[in-house]
Amino acid sequence: MGDLHFPVLIVAGGIFILLFAVGFVGMKIRIPGVVLYILLGIGLGGYLAGNRLLQLGGDVGVVLLFFMLGMEFPVRRLAGIAKKVAPAGTLDVVLSLFVTMGICLLFGLDWITSFLMGGVVYATSSSITAKILESSHRMANPESEFLLGLLIFEDLVAPITVAVLASLTAGTAMTGVAFGLILVKIIGLVLGAVAIGHLIFSQLGEFVDRYLSQDIFILLVVGIALSYGGLALMLNLSEVLGAFLAGIILAEAQRTQALEHSVLQVRDLFLPLFFFYFGTTITLGDGLPMAPLLIVLLVWSIVGKVITGYYGARLYGLSNKVSLRAGLSFTQRGEFSVIIASMAPATIRVLSGVFILSSAMMGLLLFGLAPKITAAVFPKTDKRPKHTVPGV
Numbered sequence: 001m002g003d004l005h006f007p008v009l010i011v012a013g014g015i016f017i018l019l020f021a022v023g024f025v026g027m028k029i030r031i032p033g034v035v036l037y038i039l040l041g042i043g044l045g046g047y048l049a050g051n052r053l054l055q056l057g058g059d060v061g062v063v064l065l066f067f068m069l070g071m072e073f074p075v076r077r078l079a080g081i082a083k084k085v086a087p088a089g090t091l092d093v094v095l096s097l098f099v100t101m102g103i104c105l106l107f108g109l110d111w112i113t114s115f116l117m118g119g120v121v122y123a124t125s126s127s128i129t130a131k132i133l134e135s136s137h138r139m140a141n142p143e144s145e146f147l148l149g150l151l152i153f154e155d156l157v158a159p160i161t162v163a164v165l166a167s168l169t170a171g172t173a174m175t176g177v178a179f180g181l182i183l184v185k186i187i188g189l190v191l192g193a194v195a196i197g198h199l200i201f202s203q204l205g206e207f208v209d210r211y212l213s214q215d216i217f218i219l220l221v222v223g224i225a226l227s228y229g230g231l232a233l234m235l236n237l238s239e240v241l242g243a244f245l246a247g248i249i250l251a252e253a254q255r256t257q258a259l260e261h262s263v264l265q266v267r268d269l270f271l272p273l274f275f276f277y278f279g280t281t282i283t284l285g286d287g288l289p290m291a292p293l294l295i296v297l298l299v300w301s302i303v304g305k306v307i308t309g310y311y312g313a314r315l316y317g318l319s320n321k322v323s324l325r326a327g328l329s330f331t332q333r334g335e336f337s338v339i340i341a342s343m344a345p346a347t348i349r350v351l352s353g354v355f356i357l358s359s360a361m362m363g364l365l366l367f368g369l370a371p372k373i374t375a376a377v378f379p380k381t382d383k384r385p386k387h388t389v390p391g392v
Contacts, residue, residue: 012053015048019037019276023036034338038353039279045280058278064270071259085146085316103293116168117352119340122157124150125360129367160186162241163186186237189245225263275338298355320378325370332367337356
């Protein structure tokens with residue numbers, strides 16, 4: 001039995017069926033699929049760790065995730081969103097990224113690893129937050145626009161953070177010149193995307209309309225996403241930054257909804273593989289490393305996001321009660337944290353994985369309790385005029 005080998009098609013089919021099963025269970029019990037996919041990967045890591053086909057499928061899923069994200073942001077919209085939520089977004093970067101980095105330095109981690117952990121703690125899960133806002137019927141609440149805007153701000157910062165980390169973790173010595181070169185490459189990649197989008201794809205609206213319904217068109221769209229992601233890798237940057245910029249390129253065709261619809265099912269097929277593969281890289285056999293740091297980071301991750309949500313929403317013009325509810329609804333980490341954690345060495349990857357799973361579950365709990373907590377902190381007062389009874 002030990003020499004029994006299954007055909008790769010049986011293994012692939014079994015993985016997809018398992019992913020469907022755990023995703024279906026998560027849908028029924030309202031636990032995000034990303035959490036269950038990682039747990040499944042941890043459970044099967046002894047059998048599938050290092051599987052190149054699984055890794056490749058996951059990489060395609062992540063590239064398409066960021067590609068679709070980029071398609072939401074034509075250049076003009078990027079500038080408008082950044083300006084509107086810039087104060088809250090800046091506070092978020094300072095507290096969740098740089099203060100976390102300082103905490104890790106105090107615990108003895110080197111500055112690159114500390115920066116990586118800052119990235120893990122920084123990124124709120126866009127998919128989890130958006131889904132629970134919708135499923136809890138809170139999308140119409142006054143804080144939802146602010147939360148979605150802040151998530152978009154994070155979505156803009158995350159690809160750049162990943163790109164810098166990809167270069168920092170490549171094993172080369174980091175000098176001022178080397179760091180400057182990273183920034184030059186990022187700027188060049190961004191300017192190239194803006195130029196291609198404005199000069200070429202802004203003129204291709206009619207071409208997209210004519211051929212979008214053809215089966216072969218998806219080959220062009222996915223090919224652009226993978227190619228620009230690969231170009232970023234050639235520059236020792238992150239493929240997710242390239243994919244995000246590829247999305248911006250196609251956004252200039254102004255056919256975002258139709259293009260997204262063509263890519264959505266391909267993304268949903270491959271993206272769970274990324275979280276599953278990440279789980280296979282987490283080995284808990286040696287116990288949980290750096291437990292005190294994990295506890296501190298979990299506490300700070302909640303405190304930092306609540307502060308960001310509350311004061312950021314106040315700067316946005318929301319009331320005290322709504323601002324606190326926004327802060328309590330903003331603590332769950334997810335897909336971007338996993339992407340950043342996947343670049344970490346084994347020990348830090350385990351620490352990051354446990355943090356992400358714990359944060360996702362704690363975030364779901366806080367999100368559900370947010371209305372009750374805010375009602376207790378800011379009780380509703382009766383502002384109706386009091387009527388006096390004569391003679392009393």
